[in-house]
Amino acid sequence: MSGVRVLVGTRKGAFILSADGKREKWDVSGPHFAGWEIYHLKGSPVDSNRLYASQSSGWFGQLMQRSNDGGKTWEPVGNKFAYDGVPGTHQWYDGTPHPWEFKRVWHLEPSLTDRETVFAGVEDAAIFRSTDGGQIWQELPGLRGHGTGPRWQPGAGGMCLHTILLDPSDPGRMYIAISAAGAFRTDDGGKTWRPINRGLRSEYIPDPTAEVGHCVHRIAMHRSRPGVLFMQKHWDVMRSDDAGDSWREVSGNLPTDFGFVIDVHAHEPETIYVVPIKSDSEHFPLEGKLRVYRSRTGGNDWEPLTNGLPQKDCYVNVLRDAMAVDALDSCGIYFGTTGGQVYVSADGGDNWSPIVHDLPAVVSVEVQTLP
Amino acid sequence: MIRVILPQHLRALAQVGAEVRLEVEGEITQCSILNALEVRYPMLRGTIRDQVTHARRPFVRFFACGEDLSHESPDASLPDMIASGAEPFWVVGAIAGG
Numbered sequence: 001m002s003g004v005r006v007l008v009g010t011r012k013g014a015f016i017l018s019a020d021g022k023r024e025k026w027d028v029s030g031p032h033f034a035g036w037e038i039y040h041l042k043g044s045p046v047d048s049n050r051l052y053a054s055q056s057s058g059w060f061g062q063l064m065q066r067s068n069d070g071g072k073t074w075e076p077v078g079n080k081f082a083y084d085g086v087p088g089t090h091q092w093y094d095g096t097p098h099p100w101e102f103k104r105v106w107h108l109e110p111s112l113t114d115r116e117t118v119f120a121g122v123e124d125a126a127i128f129r130s131t132d133g134g135q136i137w138q139e140l141p142g143l144r145g146h147g148t149g150p151r152w153q154p155g156a157g158g159m160c161l162h163t164i165l166l167d168p169s170d171p172g173r174m175y176i177a178i179s180a181a182g183a184f185r186t187d188d189g190g191k192t193w194r195p196i197n198r199g200l201r202s203e204y205i206p207d208p209t210a211e212v213g214h215c216v217h218r219i220a221m222h223r224s225r226p227g228v229l230f231m232q233k234h235w236d237v238m239r240s241d242d243a244g245d246s247w248r249e250v251s252g253n254l255p256t257d258f259g260f261v262i263d264v265h266a267h268e269p270e271t272i273y274v275v276p277i278k279s280d281s282e283h284f285p286l287e288g289k290l291r292v293y294r295s296r297t298g299g300n301d302w303e304p305l306t307n308g309l310p311q312k313d314c315y316v317n318v319l320r321d322a323m324a325v326d327a328l329d330s331c332g333i334y335f336g337t338t339g340g341q342v343y344v345s346a347d348g349g350d351n352w353s354p355i356v357h358d359l360p361a362v363v364s365v366e367v368q369t370l371p
Numbered sequence: 372m373i374r375v376i377l378p379q380h381l382r383a384l385a386q387v388g389a390e391v392r393l394e395v396e397g398e399i400t401q402c403s404i405l406n407a408l409e410v411r412y413p414m415l416r417g418t419i420r421d422q423v424t425h426a427r428r429p430f431v432r433f434f435a436c437g438e439d440l441s442h443e444s445p446d447a448s449l450p451d452m453i454a455s456g457a458e459p460f461w462v463v464g465a466i467a468g469g
Contacts, residue, residue, distance in 0.1 A: 035380055059430040059464045060380060060418040076384065076414040080422045 004326050005070060005368040006334055007051065008342055009038035012360035014053060016071045019355075021328055023346040026355045032074065033065065037104075040321055040364045041071075044110040044118075048368050052118050052134055054105035062104050064120075066134050077134035081105070081122055084141035090124065091153040100124045100144070107321060107364075109164035113171070121161030125152060125178040127190065140190035143176065148195060148212045155179035155215050155234075162320055163219050167226040175229065175244060180215035183231065185244050196244030200233060217260045218320045222269035230272050230299070232262040232320075237274055239299050250299020255286050261323035265348060266331040270298040273325075273333060273349060275318040284315035292335070294349050308352035309343065316341070321364035328369060336362025373404055374459035381419070381462070385412040390459060399454040401433055402445040419462055434461040 006017040013031030032038075036055045044050040051067040053074070062081065065074045087100035103123040111117035116133040126144050128137040152159060160179055167173035172189045175196070182197040200214045207213070215234035222228065231238040231247065235258050238247045251257035256276045265271035272295050278286050285291060289312065292305040316339035326332040333349050336342045340359035345352045375391045382389065395407045402425070409416045420427050425445065427433070432441040436450050436458050452458040 034383075057380065059378075059428065060384075061428060062417065063384070063414070079417045082423055 002328065003370045004328070004332060005043070005048075005370055006324075006342065006344075006355065007041040007043065007071070007364075007366040007368070008336055008356075008359065008362055009040050009053075009321075009364035010336075010340070010360040010362050011037055014038040014041055014055075014071075015356070015359060017342065017355050023328075023332055023344055028356055029071065031360075032071065036063075038363065039104060040107050040366075042108045042110055042366050043070075043368045044115040045112050046110075047115040048370055050110070050115045050133075052108045052110060054108055054120070056104040062102075064105070064134050078130065078136050081120070081128055081137050082139075083126060083144070084139040087144070089150060090159060091151060093154060095153075097150070100126075102126075103158060106160045106162045107164055109166060112166050112168055119164050119166075119174075121164050121176060123158045123160040124154075125159045125161040125181060127161055127164065127176055129190070140186075142186070142191050143184060143193045146184075146193045148181070151212055152178065152181035153213065163216070165219060165221055165226075165229075168223045169226050173226070173243070175219060175221075177216040177219050177231075179217065180213060180234075182212050182214040183216050183219060183229075183244055196240075197247070198245065199240070199247030200238065201236070201249075202234065204234075218262050220262045220264050220272070222264045225269050228269065228298075230262050230264060232259050232274055234258065234280060237262065237299060250295070252295070252300030252302055254293055254302050259318075260320040261318050261335060263323045263325055263333070265333075266325050266327045267329075268296070268331075268348075271296045271348070272298065273323065274302075275323070275335060277317060283317040288313050288315060290314040290316065290337075292333070292345075292349055292352075305345070305349040305352070307350060308345075314339075319363055322362050324365050324367040326367045326369045332367065334365050334367050336365040338362065372456045373399065373407070373453065374456055375404060375408060376459045376461045378462060378464040380464070381415060384414055384418070387412070392456075399449050400446050401440065401443070401449065401460075404449075404460055405445075430465040430467060432463045432465065434463055435459075 003020045008015040013034045015030035018027045039054045041053040049070045053065040055063040089097035092098035107121040109119040120128045163177035165175040177183045205213045218232045227243040229240040237251045239250045259277045290309045293302040316337035323335040333345045338361040341357045342355045373393045393407045
């Protein structure tokens with residue numbers, strides 16, 4: 001029987017949760033890299049045993065780890081992230097110029113076709129690529145250098161490149177998102193980039209419809225329709241049907257349209273999930289009720305999913321990289337919380353149960369569907 | 372033989388015990404010790420000092436013979452007791468954070 005492997009990054013280490021296709025009995029492995037912040041782990045789509053992990057600490061900086069056996073053992077690989085050329089400045093919180101400084105790797109995106117190639121989204125925002133399994137990292141400087149970089153500004157969590165989406169139908173096309181610069185697309189494998197933020201409206205910036213400056217929290221796509229994108233912005237849930245050239249709001253009847261995560265059902269490209277959060281200053285669910293919202297219509301019409309989730313006194317957050325879906329016939333949905341819970345629904349969101357409930361604060365959740 | 376004591380997380384990373392013993396060529400300085408340490412344990416590159424500028428990471432300090440040498444020149448000679456191996460060179464992580 002096929003199974004799943006859930007890769008969980010937390011503030012104090014990584015955990016690997018494994019189950020068969022029923023997703024009822026779980027084996028918990030970890031903590032790996034105990035005491036270190038693990039912003040993200042992700043497996044290669046080409047080789048499920050090849051995993052990459054971003055390991056960091058305020059004391060000892062950034063490390064990168066690689067596994068060839070599905071996370072049983074790990075080896076440190078290259079951790080030198082040097083910006084291409086003189087990095088220049090972006091805007092600081094107060095609008096003054098601030099030099100670009102590497103801080104950490106937020107997100108890893110392994111290639112869809114080559115196990116040795118992996119992309120890294122970093123803070124201060126830039127995208128790097130390794131083609132040798134993570135040993136040597138080189139920036140794709142066309143993103144930071146395309147012209148709007150000096151106007152980018154950090155969000156509260158730092159100026160992070162947190163989302164990388166690879167188009168399975170076009171190896172030259174990638175999407176990335178940066179807090180708080182916005183979304184960008186390349187059509188030539190990362191040589192040149194352009195902002196794709198038309199239609200976004202952010203009342204909290206001087207020009208609400210500016211070309212850049214929007215605090216995009218997450219973008220998601222379904223691999224069968226890579227030109228259709230869904231976005232959880234700081235406020236607003238958005239949708240694009242033209243590869244990001246234009247966006248329209250699909251927040252509809254959500255009780256609040258602030259949040260961090262967004263994801264798409266593995267087999268239903270119009271079924272999407274968000275976790276509404278009360279506000280940008282109150283990072284917890286409305287009314288103390290942890291609710292996932294599902295839309296089966298690609299947005300606008302949303303239903304709360306509550307079975308098995310705490311419906312009182314719940315004040316956790318769900319961070320931007322902390323939701324994932326598996327590809328089993330009955331699609332599994334997963335998310336992790338800052339309270340250390342990782343929840344699973346093996347039936348597309350109708351019913352939920354905790355896999356674990358006492359981990360360190362969860363930063364990221366990925367899932368691998370195993371043969 | 373130079374003796375180096377690493378903080379706990381770096382011992383785990385390098386898979387070593389409390390004390391590392393290194394052969395260091397030439398003058399014994401912070402820089403020459405760290406160069407030798409990073410050659411022997413390449414996974415430590417970037418964890419104690421910046422890989423490009425060699426600047427000490429902000430939450431890391433260097434001690435020897437009871438003295439905080441963190442703000443000394445990386446190329447200054449270290450005390451004879453370090454060079455002779457009578458005393459260890461300490462790499463210390465700040466007691467801070469959560």
